[in-house]
Amino acid sequence: MRDARLQPIDLAGAMDRFDGDLPFFLEVLREFLVLSPARFRSIEEAVERGDGAQLRTITHNLRGSAGNLGADALSARVLAIENMDLGAANREAGRHLEQLRFELARIEAFVGEITGEAI
Amino acid sequence: MKILIAEDDATTRKLLRKTVEKWGHEVVEAQDGAEALAMLVQSGAKFMIVDWNMPGVDGIELCRRVRCLDEMGYVYIVLVTINDSKEDVILALESGADDHVSKPFDRKELRARVRAGERILELERALRAENDGLKSKNEQLEELVSIDPLMDIGNRRGLFKAIEKAHHRYSRYGEEYGVVMCDIDHFKTYNDSYGHLAGDRALRAVADAMKGILRVSDEIFRFGGEELVLLTPKQEPKGVTFFAERLRNAVEQVGIAHEKSARGVLTVSCGATVTSGTDVSSKWEDVLQRADRALYLAKASGRNAVRYRGNEAGAGGVPPTDPAAARGKAPAASM
Numbered sequence: 001m002r003d004a005r006l007q008p009i010d011l012a013g014a015m016d017r018f019d020g021d022l023p024f025f026l027e028v029l030r031e032f033l034v035l036s037p038a039r040f041r042s043i044e045e046a047v048e049r050g051d052g053a054q055l056r057t058i059t060h061n062l063r064g065s066a067g068n069l070g071a072d073a074l075s076a077r078v079l080a081i082e083n084m085d086l087g088a089a090n091r092e093a094g095r096h097l098e099q100l101r102f103e104l105a106r107i108e109a110f111v112g113e114i115t116g117e118a119i
Numbered sequence: 120m121k122i123l124i125a126e127d128d129a130t131t132r133k134l135l136r137k138t139v140e141k142w143g144h145e146v147v148e149a150q151d152g153a154e155a156l157a158m159l160v161q162s163g164a165k166f167m168i169v170d171w172n173m174p175g176v177d178g179i180e181l182c183r184r185v186r187c188l189d190e191m192g193y194v195y196i197v198l199v200t201i202n203d204s205k206e207d208v209i210l211a212l213e214s215g216a217d218d219h220v221s222k223p224f225d226r227k228e229l230r231a232r233v234r235a236g237e238r239i240l241e242l243e244r245a246l247r248a249e250n251d252g253l254k255s256k257n258e259q260l261e262e263l264v265s266i267d268p269l270m271d272i273g274n275r276r277g278l279f280k281a282i283e284k285a286h287h288r289y290s291r292y293g294e295e296y297g298v299v300m301c302d303i304d305h306f307k308t309y310n311d312s313y314g315h316l317a318g319d320r321a322l323r324a325v326a327d328a329m330k331g332i333l334r335v336s337d338e339i340f341r342f343g344g345e346e347l348v349l350l351t352p353k354q355e356p357k358g359v360t361f362f363a364e365r366l367r368n369a370v371e372q373v374g375i376a377h378e379k380s381a382r383g384v385l386t387v388s389c390g391a392t393v394t395s396g397t398d399v400s401s402k403w404e405d406v407l408q409r410a411d412r413a414l415y416l417a418k419a420s421g422r423n424a425v426r427y428r429g430n431e432a433g434a435g436g437v438p439p440t441d442p443a444a445a446r447g448k449a450p451a452a453s454m
């Protein structure tokens with residue numbers, strides 16, 4: 001099961017975008033980790049309000065930054081939410097957000113592994 | 120070069136900034152389309168990397184608005200988008216984007232696209248400079264084609280432009296102008312006797328003699344062959360007749376030998392007129408034609424003479440100054 005799952009970060013792809021600058025990559029990735037919980041909450045709120053446009057703006061941005069950071073698994077989860085109709089998203093909001101938080105935790109662990117420090 | 124990055128997502132904005140700065144570009148940032156538009160005008164950036172999805176004015180609307188700013192010169196726009204279906208790309212290009220890059224972006228691809236845009240902006244700059252150069256050359260040419268190179272005075276084309284302007288001022292503001300049409304007497308005979316080179320020198324000497332008595336506001340043109348036309352502002356019939364007489368006299372005083380003319384020197388006949396009455400509603404061609412008619416009368420009176428013809432039929436305005444008549448000489452046999 002673990003093998004079938006996407007890696008939390010595609011480091012090779014990300015390093016190419018960051019021109020091999022690991023410290024800068026980690027700096028941006030840490031900021032992303034800090035900003036993400038608030039973005040998840042915004043997704044939740046947009047789904048509750050039934051605000052499709054707002055939801056799309058948030059998921060687009062989230063997918064954009066996650067994609068640039070090589071956070072492909074998280075990006076795939078966000079795309080799944082984006083592709084759902086609002087009714088389905090509302091019914092399953094709890095499960096989706098749990099999955100997003102799970103992916104975020106994996107990324108945090110990944111950063112810890114790389115840097116050898118707890119964050 | 121200065122690059123404006125419009126991107127609402129902080130993470131992507133930071134990555135884009137650092138990436139582009141590494142390539143040696145200066146970066147200006149905006150967090151949405153409206154801010155980008157203001158920053159563009161303020162910073163004078165010519166290159167933009169624009170995110171499609173932004174709150175308020177999004178990337179597509181931003182492209183459209185940038186294309187409406189015509190005082191900016193060309194701005195090259197790369198749209199960065201996660202929407203990369205064929206329809207999306209077409210919409211992006213039709214909104215005014217020059218190029219697009221999909222998110223997550225490929226660094227090498229983005230760099231190549233930035234370079235391509237830079238080349239286009241350089242070409243545009245070079246073309247614009249060349250265009251400005253051509254414009255000023257055109258102005259110089261425009262001036263040159265209005266000048267008669269032999270007599271070094273305005274030509275027929277220059278006359279038509281000037282008289283049209285003068286006539287407009289008259290019709291609109293009532294500013295009268297006078298026209299004197301002059302023709303060198305027996306010039307064909309002069310050319311036959313002394314040769315065409317001497318004829319050219321004589322033409323130049325006649326023009327120079329006339330220029331010598333002009334006021335700054337008077338204008339002189341070669342109408343064709345050995346005919347000249349002078350425009351003079353705000354003249355009464357008496358004034359323009361006196362002006363024509365001075366022109367006639369100036370040429371006679373140069374004393375260019377012409378054995379076959381009655382006076383033994385080269386002379387001119389002049390027809391004069393000024394605008395009045397119904398000229399307001401008629402054309403400048405009518406005024407010019409009246410001067411031509413007066414010139415005919417001067418020729419008919421025996422040459423080396425001045426005749427005036429006013430607008431009102433039959434009204435001569437003032438008695439013509441006619442030295443030949445005054446001296447009691449018979450008119451020459453031919454015109």
Ligand SMILES: [Mg+2]
Pocket residue numbers: 060061064126127128170171172173
């Ligand atoms: Mg965005």
